Every structure is written in C-alpha cells, then in structure tokens.
Amino acid sequence: RWAKLCFEYSPQREPMVVSVVTRERSDDANAFVLTGTDTVWLRIARLGPAYAFHASTDGAHWQFVRHFTLGQTTGGQTTGGHAAGGRIGFMAQSPTGEGCPTWFDQISYRSERLTQLRDGS
Numbered sequence: 312r313w314a315k316l317c318f319e320y321s322p323q324r325e326p327m328v329v330s331v332v333t334r335e336r337s338d339d340a341n342a343f344v345l346t347g348t349d350t351v352w353l354r355i356a357r358l359g360p361a362y363a364f365h366a367s368t369d370g371a372h373w374q375f376v377r378h379f380t381l382g383q384t385t386g387g388q389t390t391g392g393h394a395a396g397g398r399i400g401f402m403a404q405s406p407t408g409e410g411c412p413t414w415f416d417q418i419s420y421r422s423e424r425l426t427q428l429r430d431g432s
Contacts, residue, residue: 312381316364318351328353328366330377342366342376352417355399356425362397365431370417373431 314332321327321341326349328342345351345368352367364376381397403413426432 314362314364314379314381316353316355316366316376318345318353326351328374328376330364332377332379332381334381340377343374354431356431357397358425358428363425363428363431367431375429375431378428 312334314330316330317328319327319329321344326345328345328351329339330342331337331339343366348368350368352370354365354367354373356363356365358378360382361378361380363378365373366376367373401415401418403411403415405411
C-alpha cells in the first residue's frame, strides 16, 4: 500500500501533476496540466487515518488533487496502512530519455491541521 504525488510528463509531453494510490491495484489519476512553468509545489497533509494531496504553481494557492486512505476502516479503526505508520520520501527518476535535472527545496514540516480540504487552507 502506497501513494505518490508527482510532477511528470504525459505521453503527449505535457508537464502535469499526477497522483497514484495503490491498495492491491494502482489507481492513477491526472490532476492538471502545468502551463507556462516547469515548477510545482506539492503538499501531503494527514487528516487522521487519511491523506490529502494538493499542488500549487505559486506556493500560495493550492489545488485539491486527492483525498484517500491506505487502510481499511472497520468499526472506527483503521488497519493495514494506518496513517500513523506511514513514511514519506522524495524521489526523482527518468525511466526513458537522457535524464532530467531535479531540485527539491523549500521542504518543511508543519503540525497545523488544514481547515479546508478542498482549497487546502
């Protein structure tokens, strides 16, 4: 069970924000195409046993990408992938072509909770 939020190129060579959630099978979803920029801010927020993915082209205004859990909830308890046991990491890859320059910066951790899931505030 895993999830990813990423910036990648579509088969049509368009830069876009994409998410994947895998619970036995992967559910791949395209969020939006980036226009006029090759920079994107990505954010993962935890809301109890669930996660929320947001992306931004300016680091200030967030677009909702996805809300999901990795475990199965039964009787108010989450099993098999509870958010408290999750791990987060960073990765860059170029499975085809000659590679790609990648930077991860402005990385931060905040303990405050989102007040609005849809607009990411």
